[in-house]
Amino acid sequence: MGAQPTVSDVADVAGVSRQTVSNVLNAPELVRPETRERVQAAIHSLGYRPHASARRLRTQRSSTIGIRLDPITQDGISGSILDRFLHALTEQADRQGLRVLLFTAAGPEDEIEQFRRLSDGADVDAFVLTSTFHGDPRTEWLIENGRSFVTFGRPWGIDDMTDPEHLWVDVDGRSGLRDATRHLLSTAGSRIGFLGWPSGSGTGDDRRTGWLEAMREGSGLSDDELAALEVASEDTVTLGADAVRRLQAAAGPLDGLVCTSDSLALGALTATAGRLPVVGYDDTPVAASLGFSSVAQSLDEVAAGVLELLTGEQGGRVRPPGDVPDTRHRLITPRLVVREGPPLIGSR
Amino acid sequence: MGAQPTVSDVADVAGVSRQTVSNVLNAPELVRPETRERVQAAIHSLGYRPHASARRLRTQRSSTIGIRLDPITQDGISGSILDRFLHALTEQADRQGLRVLLFTAAGPEDEIEQFRRLSDGADVDAFVLTSTFHGDPRTEWLIENGRSFVTFGRPWGIDDMTDPEHLWVDVDGRSGLRDATRHLLSTAGSRIGFLGWPSGSGTGDDRRTGWLEAMREGSGLSDDELAALEVASEDTVTLGADAVRRLQAAAGPLDGLVCTSDSLALGALTATAGRLPVVGYDDTPVAASLGFSSVAQSLDEVAAGVLELLTGEQGGRVRPPGDVPDTRHRLITPRLVVREGPPLIGSR
Structure with missing residues (x-):
């Protein structure tokens, strides 16, 4: 055969004009049924392929969403949350x-x-966009250059709830x-510790506020006493375990621990040999299997919120940058999954 | 401004023909430096964007690789291996x-x-393609229709090593x-059990052969005795734990267990409270953190092997389907990561 068949080849075989072939492809309702069938038979017999690139060039739309794939973290337990988001999306x-x-980027x-x-x-x-942070230059660039985007994560520090140009979904x-x-x-006692990330991360500080509010409301402890019950660690199992040992040495006995991630929760479990009730965050496969x-x-x-903000209620087509929906963000309520605590694992 | 600037607009502003503009974009070496600079200045001042879709249409190349994203498994421990491959790729x-x-597919x-x-x-x-299986209709279709592809996984059951049309990388x-x-x-004793998947999976059967070879070579046990040391389970932590309890009840004491996945290994650890040396497969974050x-x-x-088979040694451009490289597969040797065994976790 050699070269790919073209619209002209289809038109010749079907005995119609090129415009008619184009109509069959792009606006079939304009073409009489008999003609349409003849053109479709010619398309089929020649193996003609309407070219996506040509369609894109005409419509200026790619029907494609770009997302950066974050580097795999060393630890990988909570990092898999973004992979799960990518699957859902x-x-x-x-x-x-x-x-x-998909694309990658060094920063x-x-x-x-x-x-x-x-x-x-x-x-x-x-x-x-994922992994938004305070003063994020990426969203500034996208807004300045009139590109359509939605972030999974709030624009921490900016006027989160009202910025009309920044569409976001967060938990x-x-x-x-x-x-x-x-x-x-309600199940373990009043001395519930907090194992979180170093302050300055929007997500981490927000989660800490939830612990503080519940403790002020229900623990009967003073703010000074509460300050002694919290400790920070980078997000790995080993460093989390070290931090919990420091906390226990300084604060004395605890009744339980809430953590900003399952990695830290797993660290807390190894540091306490599972004797302390621990709650993690992200409900990773690790939490489920242990x-x-x-x-x-x-x-x-x-993912549903991100797509709805991108395409509107009817879906299927990305809104142009100027077309802003009425509600510009979605704040999704997470759910506590209560489990009995890990079975005995280990040989120490 | 309204409409996007076109090649004609650039040609008008630069005072050159449209062909010259096209040459500057596609074959700049054909254009005199002064002219090239004038055209580039016009491109810049008008904000003209050479359109990827137009370039694709001309070249018939998209510089894009398609890959199906597998559904997230319920368990997710070993499933994350394909996410890690996706990152590397x-x-x-x-x-x-x-x-x-990325795309998804129901089957x-x-x-x-x-x-x-x-x-x-x-x-x-x-x-x-990932997750290849015996008699895979996907690779048959791709070969019949002359599409370029590489699989991560052998074409189990076909003439794996010599099929000239099926390029693959496997571990x-x-x-x-x-x-x-x-x-x-060499470290635990001669009664090393095998916890694998039900037979029929190419990958699982291949891994089982490795256990069998080492046991025949080094355990001193007969084939009948070896048959009593293996048990199969679907790939979840709980079912793996159940299978190990059955195996212990039937086979008596074991000195260790090798498993076809970290999910099964974690099941084995929970069933034996970590008292038995266990080796998993995939070196997931779970194995590292526990x-x-x-x-x-x-x-x-x-990923490097897949790309090399797709693009050849110089890289950057996917080979046409007929252009088959000299070596058509890569079999990569995995590496055993030895760890001391999990610290005590749990409250039973």
């Missing part, structure tokens, strides 16, 4: 005929460079930690 | 200017339908389990 986007294009500036390349080339109609971690703390207050309690974020709900 | 593809497009037939849509539309140049699980079993034979031994597959090596 890809599955739901697929149902709307939208695709997900925010590099990610902005990728935004530029991918939107200049019309490779993507919109971006989804209400504060309410999650409040529920976790209330659960331990059987400890954790706060679950519904990533299906997050 | 995306990062390495990015360095070659190639992108990764093999649906995946074939996606192959058809994505290659008909020239959305992707090639496919990467030598047999050698991984052989190493794991030899390690336990501290049990596991067989590690280098997913960076797998």
